Amino acid sequence: MNWLIDFFGNPDNWSGPGAIPVRLLEHLGFSAAALVLAALIGIPLGLLIGHTGKGSVIVVVSANLARALPTLGLLVLIVLLLGTASIWPVLIPLVALAVPPILVNTFEGIRGVDPELRDAAYGMGLRGPQVLFKVLVPVALPLVMLGLRLAAVQVVATAAVAAYVGLGGLGRYIIDGLATQDYESVVGGSVLIVGFALAVQGLFTLAQKVMVSPGVSQRLRVR
Amino acid sequence: MITFDSVTKRYPDGFVAVDDLSLEAETGQITVLVGPSGCGKTTTLRMINRMIDATEGQILLDGSDVRQIDPPTLRRGIGYVIQQAGLFPHRKIVDNVATVPYLLGWEKKKARDRAMELLERVGLDPKMAQRYPFQLSGGQQQRVGVARALAADPPVLLMDEPFSAVDPIVRTSLQEELLRLQAELNKTIVFVTHDIDEAIKLGDKVAVLRVGGKLAQFAAPKTLLSEPADDFVREFLGRDRGIRRLSFVSSSYLKLRTDLTVTSSSAAGPSDDAWLMVVSEDGKPVGWLDRDEPFGTYVHGKDSLRAALDAALLSSSGQAVALDESGRVVGVATRKALDEALSEAADG
Numbered sequence: 328m329n330w331l332i333d334f335f336g337n338p339d340n341w342s343g344p345g346a347i348p349v350r351l352l353e354h355l356g357f358s359a360a361a362l363v364l365a366a367l368i369g370i371p372l373g374l375l376i377g378h379t380g381k382g383s384v385i386v387v388v389s390a391n392l393a394r395a396l397p398t399l400g401l402l403v404l405i406v407l408l409l410g411t412a413s414i415w416p417v418l419i420p421l422v423a424l425a426v427p428p429i430l431v432n433t434f435e436g437i438r439g440v441d442p443e444l445r446d447a448a449y450g451m452g453l454r455g456p457q458v459l460f461k462v463l464v465p466v467a468l469p470l471v472m473l474g475l476r477l478a479a480v481q482v483v484a485t486a487a488v489a490a491y492v493g494l495g496g497l498g499r500y501i502i503d504g505l506a507t508q509d510y511e512s513v514v515g516g517s518v519l520i521v522g523f524a525l526a527v528q529g530l531f532t533l534a535q536k537v538m539v540s541p542g543v544s545q546r547l548r549v550r
Numbered sequence: 551m552i553t554f555d556s557v558t559k560r561y562p563d564g565f566v567a568v569d570d571l572s573l574e575a576e577t578g579q580i581t582v583l584v585g586p587s588g589c590g591k592t593t594t595l596r597m598i599n600r601m602i603d604a605t606e607g608q609i610l611l612d613g614s615d616v617r618q619i620d621p622p623t624l625r626r627g628i629g630y631v632i633q634q635a636g637l638f639p640h641r642k643i644v645d646n647v648a649t650v651p652y653l654l655g656w657e658k659k660k661a662r663d664r665a666m667e668l669l670e671r672v673g674l675d676p677k678m679a680q681r682y683p684f685q686l687s688g689g690q691q692q693r694v695g696v697a698r699a700l701a702a703d704p705p706v707l708l709m710d711e712p713f714s715a716v717d718p719i720v721r722t723s724l725q726e727e728l729l730r731l732q733a734e735l736n737k738t739i740v741f742v743t744h745d746i747d748e749a750i751k752l753g754d755k756v757a758v759l760r761v762g763g764k765l766a767q768f769a770a771p772k773t774l775l776s777e778p779a780d781d782f783v784r785e786f787l788g789r790d791r792g793i794r795r796l797s798f799v800s801s802s803y804l805k806l807r808t809d810l811t812v813t814s815s816s817a818a819g820p821s822d823d824a825w826l827m828v829v830s831e832d833g834k835p836v837g838w839l840d841r842d843e844p845f846g847t848y849v850h851g852k853d854s855l856r857a858a859l860d861a862a863l864l865s866s867s868g869q870a871v872a873l874d875e876s877g878r879v880v881g882v883a884t885r886k887a888l889d890e891a892l893s894e895a896a897d898g
């Protein structure tokens with residue numbers, strides 16, 4: 328507990344390039360960029376595969392890969408290939424980490440929609456893309472959002488690896504702290520990352536409440 | 551009019567679900583497709599709006615081949631009601647009903663006004679409009695399904711076992727609602743059911759299908775009951791065909807006696823064997839004169855001969871009390887009158 332008070336009370340941690348707000352923004356930057364890229368890949372792919380039923384092998388492979396893929400190993404490999412001059416060595420592993428939960432959940436959400444409902448939509452005269460965007464997506468939205476939330480939390484927690492290759496982010500407090508046996512820093516950095524992850528989780532939960540139709544979440548009482 | 555001209559549907563696995571089917575569903579009438587489970591009713595129905603495409607033969611909608619029309623365009627002009635309603639869970643009831651008007655590009659206000667009008671038409675409280683489907687009972691959802699199908703005022707309505715998932719009491723009221731609506735709207739309706747009683751109740755004409763998608767008989771319900779084409783149809787129709795057929799014979803054939811009623815004030819002495827009906831000042835039936843026994847009534851000319859017979863069986867006297875539509879006694883149908891009407895009905 329004292330470490331925490333010392334860490335957050337230390338004026339050095341509030342100014343200069345190593346200030347907490349700066350590190351927080353760096354961390355947010357990596358995480359947001361990785362999540363947006365992953366969403367741009369995972370959501371359209373999940374929608375397409377779920378709607379057409381073609382290419383579901385991609386989803387299976389992606390899900391298995393996600394379990395097998397060592398983020399740190401991938402990071403080191405990419406650094407060796409690309410050097411550390413750019414942000415890509417960090418982004419690529421983070422995106423690779425974030426795509427599977429988004430893709431798998433989007434796919435499952437779309438595919439899991441009651442076939443009767445899909446049938447009724449076509450029967451009313453909706454065209455294929457209308458069925459997808461006007462019916463399947465709104466009904467599958469809770470799962471799509473779940474995928475995004477899982478991905479976001481993982482990305483935020485894992486973005487600490489950026490510090491390994493000399494890039495910024497909250498991971499710096501941990502890596503640098505370990506190197507100099509400065510445990511205040513290690514604990515403070517960990518707490519910041521955990522707090523950040525919780526905040527992200529909360530944000531997505533809130534977004535889900537706002538975006539998902541009450542008819543789907545069945546949140547309303549019968550009046 | 552919907553015309554099936556030698557239509558066959560063979561599924562990719564080679565199974566023939568509909569075999570060389572030819573029939574016509576008349577404009578403004580309810581045509582029922584009935585038969586045991588798996589006999590190809592759904593397949594037949596869905597070939598009309600091209601949810602399934604026929605393998606051979608032609609389906610004509612007012613003379614034009616449905617295969618020439620782009621499916622979504624075709625479907626927007628055909629109301630479609632399915633068993634589990636298939637309402638969109640994320641949309642409020644009013645927007646569910648307005649689905650096709652929205653697709654057709656109606657203004658939002660106009661589409662919603664139309665939806666509200668239809669909700670009322672199908673007997674739903676306007677308060678339901680702002681609810682979501684999960685907040686409605688099965689029967690209510692089914693009504694919404696019917697309203698949705700009618701929203702853009704299509705001339706044709708396809709209904710696939712729309713009432714089979716609700717309990718019998720709700721089903722009866724939905725059936726009556728449909729007949730009432732149809733009397734106002736005169737749609738060309740193709741109605742699928744596996745329930746022969748529902749078929750006979752709703753159909754202007756009934757097509758009985760046997761497994762393998764072959765047409766066993768296509769006739770008016772009355773004809774079906776009196777002249778089933780073969781053993782399959784006879785068995786499918788079940789028991790009591792004779793009695794059930796009386797549902798299609800009007801009670802107006804009954805010759806009523808008006809000398810068997812008395813007003814309470816002028817109660818003349820009864821003859822020992824005749825049962826006299828006491829009628830109140832305003833014409834309503836009161837009871838048998840000097841006999842505290844039950845009596846049965848029917849509405850003369852409106853109810854069927856079956857209802858009149860039922861009324862007679864409920865009366866201790868064996869006589870049915872005939873009422874007009876406002877409930878006033880118009881006479882009494884004696885056993886003799888019933889006997890005559892029944893033998894006439896039996897002769898066709």
Ligand SMILES: Nc1ncnc2c1ncn2[C@@H]1O[C@H](COP(=O)(O)OP(=O)(O)O)[C@@H](O)[C@H]1O
Nearest residue numbers: 561563565567586587588589590591592593594
């Ligand atoms: N997509 C399909 N592929 C193969 N056979 C099918 C398919 N759909 C339906 N069938 C078969 O066709 C027959 C008729 O089905 P259906 O029209 O749904 O019958 P019903 O509505 O009278 O119960 C059934 O035996 C069913 O198993």
Ligand SMILES: [Mg+2]
Nearest residue numbers: 591592593710
């Ligand atoms: Mg069926």
